[in-house]
Amino acid sequence: MKPIIDILEQRIAPILAQLAPDIPNPSAIVKPSQDPRFGDYQANGIMALAKQLKTNPRELAQQVVDQLNVSDMCEPPEIAGPGFINFRLLPAWLTQKLTQAIQDPDRLGVDTLSDPKKVVVDFAGPNLAKEMHVGHIRSTIIGDVIARILEFGYNEPNNIIRQSHVGDWGLPFGMLVTYLRENTPEAASNPENIKIADLEEFYRAAKQRFDSDETFKQNAYKATVALHEHDQDTLEIWKHIVAESRIHAQAIYDKMNIKLRVEDERGESAFSKDLPDVVKSLADANILQESQGAQCVFLDGFKNKEGNPLPLIVQKSDGAYLYATTDLAAIRFRAKQLKADRIIYVTDARQKLHFQMIFACARQAQWAPENVSLEHVPFGSVLGPDNKPFKTRSGENVKLKDLLDEATQRALKVVEAKNPDLPPEQKQQIAQAVGIGAVKYADLSNNLVGDYVFDWDKMLAMEGNTAPYLQYAYARIQSIFRKGDIDTDQLLANTDVLQLDAPEELTLAKHLLRYGEIIETVVRDLRPHLLTNYLFELAQNFSSFYTNCPVLKADAESTITSRLLLCHQTAHTLAHGLNLLGIKTIKQM
RNA sequence: GCGCCUGUAGCUCAAUUGGAUAGAGCAUCGGUCUACGGAACCGAAGGUUAGAGGUUCGAAUCCUCUCAGGCGUGCCA
Numbered sequence: 134m135k136p137i138i139d140i141l142e143q144r145i146a147p148i149l150a151q152l153a154p155d156i157p158n159p160s161a162i163v164k165p166s167q168d169p170r171f172g173d174y175q176a177n178g179i180m181a182l183a184k185q186l187k188t189n190p191r192e193l194a195q196q197v198v199d200q201l202n203v204s205d206m207c208e209p210p211e212i213a214g215p216g217f218i219n220f221r222l223l224p225a226w227l228t229q230k231l232t233q234a235i236q237d238p239d240r241l242g243v244d245t246l247s248d249p250k251k252v253v254v255d256f257a258g259p260n261l262a263k264e265m266h267v268g269h270i271r272s273t274i275i276g277d278v279i280a281r282i283l284e285f286g287y288n289e290p291n292n293i294i295r296q297s298h299v300g301d302w303g304l305p306f307g308m309l310v311t312y313l314r315e316n317t318p319e320a321a322s323n324p325e326n327i328k329i330a331d332l333e334e335f336y337r338a339a340k341q342r343f344d345s346d347e348t349f350k351q352n353a354y355k356a357t358v359a360l361h362e363h364d365q366d367t368l369e370i371w372k373h374i375v376a377e378s379r380i381h382a383q384a385i386y387d388k389m390n391i392k393l394r395v396e397d398e399r400g401e402s403a404f405s406k407d408l409p410d411v412v413k414s415l416a417d418a419n420i421l422q423e424s425q426g427a428q429c430v431f432l433d434g435f436k437n438k439e440g441n442p443l444p445l446i447v448q449k450s451d452g453a454y455l456y457a458t459t460d461l462a463a464i465r466f467r468a469k470q471l472k473a474d475r476i477i478y479v480t481d482a483r484q485k486l487h488f489q490m491i492f493a494c495a496r497q498a499q500w501a502p503e504n505v506s507l508e509h510v511p512f513g514s515v516l517g518p519d520n521k522p523f524k525t526r527s528g529e530n531v532k533l534k535d536l537l538d539e540a541t542q543r544a545l546k547v548v549e550a551k552n553p554d555l556p557p558e559q560k561q562q563i564a565q566a567v568g569i570g571a572v573k574y575a576d577l578s579n580n581l582v583g584d585y586v587f588d589w590d591k592m593l594a595m596e597g598n599t600a601p602y603l604q605y606a607y608a609r610i611q612s613i614f615r616k617g618d619i620d621t622d623q624l625l626a627n628t629d630v631l632q633l634d635a636p637e638e639l640t641l642a643k644h645l646l647r648y649g650e651i652i653e654t655v656v657r658d659l660r661p662h663l664l665t666n667y668l669f670e671l672a673q674n675f676s677s678f679y680t681n682c683p684v685l686k687a688d689a690e691s692t693i694t695s696r697l698l699l700c701h702q703t704a705h706t707l708a709h710g711l712n713l714l715g716i717k718t719i720k721q722m
Numbered sequence: 723g724c725g726c727c728u729g730u731a732g733c734u735c736a737a738u739u740g741g742a743u744a745g746a747g748c749a750u751c752g753g754u755c756u757a758c759g760g761a762a763c764c765g766a767a768g769g770u771u772a773g774a775g776g777u778u779c780g781a782a783u784c785c786u787c788u789c790a791g792g793c794g795u796g797c798c799a
Contacts, residue, residue, distance in 0.1 A: 438724065487799085514792090686758060
């Protein structure tokens with residue numbers, strides 16, 4: 134089914150078109166009402182339209198209502214205030230629609246969005262030379278969630294292409310190759326034996342040599358040049374170091390429940406051979422200029438501190454290429470080769486200017502035509518308790534592995550306290566789901582723009598807008614099904630007994646039917662916190678229902694079944710939504 | 723200097739992008755209290771939306787200025 138907003142708008146649209154033939158696409162602008170006194174949904178567009186028509190808004194609203202037929206789904210619409218139209222959904226209609234949603238376990242009654250797009254989501258993209266640290270956490274979490282939501286919304290998983298633009302081609306690798314040759318020449322001559330137990334230590338040792346020894350430094354530069362010139366020996370060692378590094382990154386992804394595979398990786402090295410052609414093409418298109426020895430593109434509207442045109446530098450004065458060059462190669466590849474309709478970049482807000490320039494350049498070079506949407510999803514920084522970028526006490530980056538381990542440890546303590554009798558392996562599994570879920574949910578549940586303070590106690594607090602609260606609501610429902618020894622298949626064979634009477638039942642049902650509306654909005658606006666908010670409210674509505682409406686102890690058999698169906702659909706929606714957030718549910722906690 | 727972002731209850735954040743009396747969660751106070759899992763529920767209190775103007779039926783949201791903080795601003799990514 135379409136979102137209720139869309140149903141109402143589409144019913145009103147032809148009436149508006151007829152009443153205002155000269156206004157292009159007049160819209161009813163239907164929104165959920167904030168206050169129950171104004172019904173379930175309200176149309177806000179009449180007043181703006183009346184303004185344009187220079188007519189009385191309430192009279193216009195009356196004309197709309199006179200012609201509008203929504204009697205199958207709503208009580209008679211009311212005109213209120215300066216010209217709102219308020220809609221109250223009929224229980225019978227809600228029952229029918231919710232029944233349909235229950236009978237559709239794969240999509241929960243959510244329509245596929247009508248314009249399935251081919252989308253590239255660029256996220257994660259760590260530097261493979263080092264272990265992932267807290268600086269990578271947001272892009273990784275948010276990008277994965279955006280990809281998951283698009284996969285569901287467009288219902289064409291193969292059209293959603295994850296791209297991890299890893300750093301695997303720079304000086305750090307020249308350092309690592311040189312260090313490996315120096316310290317373990319036996320591995321360097323047999324690269325397939327390269328094993329790096331501690332990637333961070335390996336990098337640190339190489340960096341120390343680099344900083345303290347001039348000969349080493351020169352060798353590292355040489356190795357980097359050799360790499361870029363595709364020297365066979367160097368390339369062979371590089372390949373195995375990258376493979377080892379990738380194992381470390383993959384371990385983090387697995388732990389975090391991030392859907393990223395080796396095939397999704399297309400980093401600097403993959404575009405390295407395209408870079409000369411990027412510059413040449415810009416020159417051929419007459420948009421390349423030399424300035425202070427560097428090859429630059431000057432784009433309209435970008436100024437530096439002196440107020441002079443700000444260049445996008447694509448080739449340094451020493452001939453080397455930069456990340457701008459690689460990003461341009463990538464954008465061209467994604468638009469032309471992958472044929473993406475939307476290209477989404479999930480990076481730090483500090484890169485905003487960079488992407489504005491990259492996008493402008495790609496447009497000017499006609500690598501991304503106007504019908505390809507280029508979208509930067511910027512997000513703020515993770516701060517420590519001192520409101521400064523999150524670091525360890527000694528001022529180093531917090532390793533993602535350590536952070537995730539601590540999350541699990543802390544969650545395990547809580548599980549031990551609450552449920553000491555569970556088998557140890559189950560406690561471990563719960564701690565994993567709760568700890569990782571808490572970290573991810575904390576990251577996703579606020580508006581992306583703006584920094585947030587990393588606070589263990591708040592994210593793992595078992596009350597409030599947190600992952601554990603949602604997981605708890607899910608676990609409680611599972612408990613009902615265990616206690617009542619309910620067979621879900623048998624239950625779902627009786628969906629026609631659904632009946633909504635109690636106010637808590639109606640509130641819950643209305644909320645369940647808004648799932649598609651939320652999905653549609655998030656697919657369009659790429660704001661995951663709208664989904665976390667929705668799920669939190671769902672859990673709250675359920676808790677209220679749960680305390681006020683006995684399920685297994687209800688008076689009539691039909692009420693029991695009906696309420697079990699509500700429970701089932703709530704649990705199913707919670708699990709589905711949490712899965713879109715990359716967060717696991719557990720049956721007990 | 724210029725540009726971008728942020729400023730909402732004591733704290734952390736919302737407000738479906740211009741809609742009705744700005745909502746949640748923590749914390750505080752009060753209630754439910756042998757419970758289909760109390761990791762819960764119900765209620766109270768808490769606001770000049772940083773400040774000042776403006777736009778209009780209507781502004782936290784749009785415009786102008788001011789204040790405070792963060793980030794960026796040519797060869798790092």
